Every structure is written in structure tokens, then in C-alpha cells.
């Protein structure tokens with residue numbers, strides 16, 4: 619059985635769907651703090667609860683024979699982490715420690731962990747490979763790097779096998795359009811632009827127009843949520859069939875788009891104009907994050923199958939089908 623923490627969340631729900639499709643038996647633990655029960659595939663066993671709840675973890679690892687854990691439960695907003703770092707160290711670091719301790723106690727020795735390109739900090743090269751120094755510039759990135767370091771130490775000390783996947787900026791919706799991104803408040807760039815277009819009211823805020831980039835706005839590498847799910851299936855296959863893995867892989871498209879370029883792409887897909895204002899920089903934002911994904915391509919045979927416009931149009935379609943997000947799900 620595969621235990622997915624955070625499986626009611628945006629990315630987790632897509633991974634769960636893919637696992638079920640591949641005939642895995644899946645248990646989801648999620649406290650629904652930012653996730654949605656409606657997003658979880660009906661074939662999965664759902665346990666509502668918090669990974670910080672030791673008794674709950676004990677019960678789960680006692681009741682079920684867990685072969686591997688896919689760990690997504692976390693807080694994941696760069697800007698919020700600058701304002702409330704304590705929440706990030708508590709949920710991302712302390713609760714991950716609790717989870718891994720319980721895994722070790724029950725002799726569950728395989729974990730795939732969600733990490734992020736925010737672990738790198740300020741780039742010194744145009745694309746980031748896994749050997750690029752990690753000097754995160756916000757508490758969110760630091761919390762995720764600490765988890766990676768913890769997994770490496772537990773691997774050396776206790777034989778834990780881990781694959782840490784550093785996602786770049788995840789976007790898009792499932793081909794069925796039954797699941798997609800639904801956060802309140804929504805702070806991510808593509809959903810924020812599309813919400814702005816759909817609501818046709820407030821101006822979109824661009825945080826920072828004076829970065830040392832092609833047009834002064836931040837550059838990000840957008841990767842489709844279904845490509846992310848595919849990477850997890852491959853990582854799982856690899857970790858289940860090999861002992862003692864300690865791997866870190868980037869998952870990105872290897873293409874950078876500035877905030878202004880993303881706005882233009884959203885205008886093209888929707889045929890509607892975006893009105894925006896330039897605001898001061900948002901604390902914690904690195905100027906430029908673009909992946910080299912060569913390592914996962916050569917080791918696991920993964921490659922991205924979706925372009926920026928695919929992600930924008932799939933999110934746009936998901937929004938049209940679910941104008942109030944999961945509240946519109948029957």
C-alpha cells in the first residue's frame with residue numbers, strides 16, 4: 619500500500635488519481651487545511667487527520683501494511699513563510715520528522731518527498747541542476763531543505779531510502795477536468811491571472827518590475843501537474859525496486875517565462891485582456907528559477923509533455939467547469 623500525505627491537495631490529488639490508475643492501493647492522510655475531500659479519488663482510503671498527530675500515525679502504520687510513503691503534506695507559500703516562519707518550521711519540518719520517526723518505528727523504509735526549487739535561493743547559473751548550491755532565501759525553502767537534509771541523515775543512520783523531488787512551478791489541471799487547483803486565497807500566478815480575467819474586476823498586481831531579468835519581472839519554470847504525477851509514478855517504481863536510494867531530482871520544463879510573458883500567454887489562450895499594476899517586490903521571491911531536468915530524464919526516463927499554454931488552457935477549462943472550485947463539484 620502507498621500512503622500519500624497531503625493527497626487531498628492540488629498536486630497530491632493528481633498523484634493519487636495516477637496511482638489508482640496504475641492499480642496501486644492508496645491511503646490518503648490529509649487534515650483538509652488547504653485540500654478538498656472531493657479531490658480524492660473514491661478508490662483511495664481517506665483518513666482525515668494531521669501528520670503531527672502521533673497517535674493517528676501509529677494507528678495508520680499499525681492497521682495498514684505501507685510499502686512506501688509519498689509525502690506532500692506541507693505549507694507551501696513563499697510569501698506567507700516570510701511573515702509566519704514558525705508555521706513552516708512546525709508543519710514542514712517538525713511534522714515531517716514525526717512522520718519519518720513513525721515510519722522507521724514501523725520499518726517503513728521508503729519515502730518520496732515533495733521538495734522545491736526554492737531550496738536553491740539566488741541562482742548563479744541560467745539553469746539550476748541538482749549540484750547548484752542550496753542557499754534558500756525564504757523560510758519555506760529553508761524548511762524544505764531541512765527535510766531533505768534530515769532524510770539524508772536518516773538514510774545514512776537507519777537505511778531509509780528516499781527520493782526528493784524538487785518541483786518548479788506546478789500548474790494545469792487533470793485531463794478529466796474533475797480535479798484542478800483550488801486554493802483560498804489563491805496566490806499562484808496562473809490561477810491569479812485567470813481569476814482576474816474571469817472576475818473582470820480588480821487589477822492584477824505584478825510584484826516587482828525591477829529584477830535583473832529580460833523584462834524586469836520574475837522568471838519561473840512552469841511544469842504541468844500531470845507531468846509531476848508521472849514523475850512520482852516513475853520514482854515510486856524505482857524506489858520500490860531498489861534498496862538504499864538517496865536521490866534528489868529536479869522536475870521542471872527547462873523553459874523560463876517572465877511574469878509578463880505568462881500574462882501574454884493567458885491573454886492569448888482566453889482572448890481577453892489583463893489589466894495590471896506594478897507593485898513593489900514580494901519578500902522572499904528569487905528573480906529567476908529555471909530547471910535543468912537532465913538527471914531525472916536520464917535516470918527515470920521522465921520528460922515533460924505539456925507546454926505553458928496547455929497548462930493555462932487546462933486550468934481555464936477546469937475553472938469554467940468549476941466556477942466555485944470544489945464547491946461546484948456535485
Ligand SMILES: NC(=O)c1ccc[n+]([C@@H]2O[C@H](COP(=O)([O-])OP(=O)(O)OC[C@H]3O[C@@H](n4cnc5c(N)ncnc54)[C@H](O)[C@@H]3O)[C@@H](O)[C@H]2O)c1
Pocket residue numbers: 623624625626627628629630647648649650651652653654667668669670689690691692693694709713732733734735784785786787788789
Ligand atoms: N504548487 C507548487 O508549485 C509546488 C512547487 C514545489 C513544491 N511543492 C510542494 O508540493 C506539495 C503539495 O503542494 P500543493 O501545491 O498541492 O499544495 P496544497 O496546499 O494544495 O496541498 C497540500 C495538502 O497537504 C495538506 N496538509 C498540510 N499540512 C498537513 C498536515 N499537517 N497534516 C495533514 N495534511 C496536511 C493540505 O490540507 C493539502 O491538502 C507541498 O509539499 C509543496 O511544498 C508545490
Ligand SMILES: O=c1ccn([C@@H]2O[C@H](COP(=O)(O)OP(=O)(O)O[C@H]3O[C@H](CO)[C@@H](O)[C@H](O)[C@H]3O)[C@@H](O)[C@H]2O)c(=O)[nH]1
Pocket residue numbers: 694695696697733734735736785786787788805806807808810811822823824825826836837838877900903907
Ligand atoms: O498575483 C501575482 C502572483 C504572483 N506573482 C509573481 O509570480 C511569480 C510566481 O509566484 P507564485 O505563483 O506565487 O509562485 P512561487 O512564489 O514561485 O512559488 C510556487 O512555486 C515554488 C517553486 O518555484 C513552490 O515551491 C511554491 O510552493 C509555490 O508556491 C513571483 O515572482 C510572484 O511575485 C505576481 O506578480 N502576481
